[in-house]
Amino acid sequence: MKIKTVAMPEDRMNESHYLSAYWKKMFRTASEKSVSDIHIEPNEPEPGKMAVRFGIMNSLIIYDIISDSDTIPSYLNRLEYICGLDVTRKHVRQDRSIELPSFKSRYRVSYGPPSSMDPESIVFRVIEEKALPDLDRCYLPGHFEQDLKEFLKMEQGFFITTGPTGSGKSTTCQAALMSIDRKTKKVISLEDPVERSLPWVRQYEITPTFSWEEGISTILRQKPVVCLIGEIRDSKSGFAALEAANKGHLVISTLHANSVSDTYKQLIKKFKFDYLDIQSVSLCAAQRLVQILCPHCRVKNMERGQYRKGQGCDMCQHLVPGVSGLRPIFEHCFRPTEDDVEEFRQSGIFPVRSTLRQELRKLIDQGLADYTTENMFG
Numbered sequence: 001m002k003i004k005t006v007a008m009p010e011d012r013m014n015e016s017h018y019l020s021a022y023w024k025k026m027f028r029t030a031s032e033k034s035v036s037d038i039h040i041e042p043n044e045p046e047p048g049k050m051a052v053r054f055g056i057m058n059s060l061i062i063y064d065i066i067s068d069s070d071t072i073p074s075y076l077n078r079l080e081y082i083c084g085l086d087v088t089r090k091h092v093r094q095d096r097s098i099e100l101p102s103f104k105s106r107y108r109v110s111y112g113p114p115s116s117m118d119p120e121s122i123v124f125r126v127i128e129e130k131a132l133p134d135l136d137r138c139y140l141p142g143h144f145e146q147d148l149k150e151f152l153k154m155e156q157g158f159f160i161t162t163g164p165t166g167s168g169k170s171t172t173c174q175a176a177l178m179s180i181d182r183k184t185k186k187v188i189s190l191e192d193p194v195e196r197s198l199p200w201v202r203q204y205e206i207t208p209t210f211s212w213e214e215g216i217s218t219i220l221r222q223k224p225v226v227c228l229i230g231e232i233r234d235s236k237s238g239f240a241a242l243e244a245a246n247k248g249h250l251v252i253s254t255l256h257a258n259s260v261s262d263t264y265k266q267l268i269k270k271f272k273f274d275y276l277d278i279q280s281v282s283l284c285a286a287q288r289l290v291q292i293l294c295p296h297c298r299v300k301n302m303e304r305g306q307y308r309k310g311q312g313c314d315m316c317q318h319l320v321p322g323v324s325g326l327r328p329i330f331e332h333c334f335r336p337t338e339d340d341v342e343e344f345r346q347s348g349i350f351p352v353r354s355t356l357r358q359e360l361r362k363l364i365d366q367g368l369a370d371y372t373t374e375n376m377f378g
C-alpha cells in the first residue's frame, strides 16, 4: 500500500500561461528556500483574498496574498490541474504524492474539500526521500538516547512519544524504526498519511475506508516483530496497541499530549487504561523542537550572560533570521516502577528524569537557545 509518487508532466507549468507562471515561480521559491510545506488558503486573511504561506522551521511565513477575488478560482483550478487533482471530485478529501521534476521536489498533496465556512484548501508537504532519519544524527539528549536504544533491544514493549504537531514525533519514530535490523525482522507501519517511503518497512495508510482499528488488526495478523502505529486516537486503538505490546511485539506510537504526566492522564481518562496498564508503557516521552540560535548574530545579555535571537546575518538569513537549526528536547520515563505509578496516582505528576523546562534551560545556559523563551513550558 505504498503510495506511488506520480511525476507531473512539465507542460502543466508552461510559463506562457500567466497562472502557470505564478505557480511555477512559487514552487521554484519553495524549493530554493527549503520549505517544509506550502499552504494555499482561500478566504485568508479575509473573504475575497487568498494566502499562500510557506512552512519554514516550524513557523509559517507569508509568501503572497492574492487580492483579486475574481481570479482566485482560476488560480486554484490551475494549481489543481498542475497537481493532477481530480476536479470532478471537489467535494471529497484527496491525497496524492507528486514529483515536480524541474525542481527535483516531491510533495505530498492534501486537498481539503470546501466546508460551510471556507472554500477548498490545499497543503503540500515536502517528501524528503534522500535523508532517512538516523538516531545517531537526531541530536537526542544522551539520557533519552540511551533509554530509547535500550528499549529497541527489548523483545516486547510499548513506546509512546507525545507532543503538539510539529514537535518532531514522526521523525523520532521513523529514526527508531530505521535503527532496527529490518532485513531480519518484520517491521510494519500504519500511518496517516505515509510521509515517506521507508526501506524494509511494510507501510499501510489510513484512508476513509481503512480505519485505525482495522489497520491494527490487519498489521498484527502479519506477524510483525516491530510495529509503528502512527497515532493513538481512541480507546479501541489504544488497547489494541497495548495488547500487541503485551503479546510479544515492540510497539511504537504517538499521542497528542503536552507532557509525560499529561500522556498518562489521557491514557487513563480518555482511553480508559487502568493504573496497571500504564505500567506496560515501557517508554513514555514528551518532546519539542527548540530553535537553535545562529552563533554569528545571537545577542548577548551581559547581565544574565545568556543569549537571545539576533536580527539575522549572511550565515542564517536564508532560513529564519537568527536561527541556525532545530534540536529536539525530551522528558521521559523508562520502565516505570510501581512506586512511580503510585506517586502519579497520588500527585497527578509522573516522575521523569528531567523536565522539558529543565532541558530547555540547559540549552539556554549553553548559549544555544533564546533566554526569552525560558517560560515556554510554564
Ligand SMILES: [Zn+2]
Pocket (backbone or CB within 6 Å): 294, 295, 296, 297, 298, 310, 312, 313, 314, 315, 316, 317, 321, 322, 323
Ligand atoms: Zn545569523
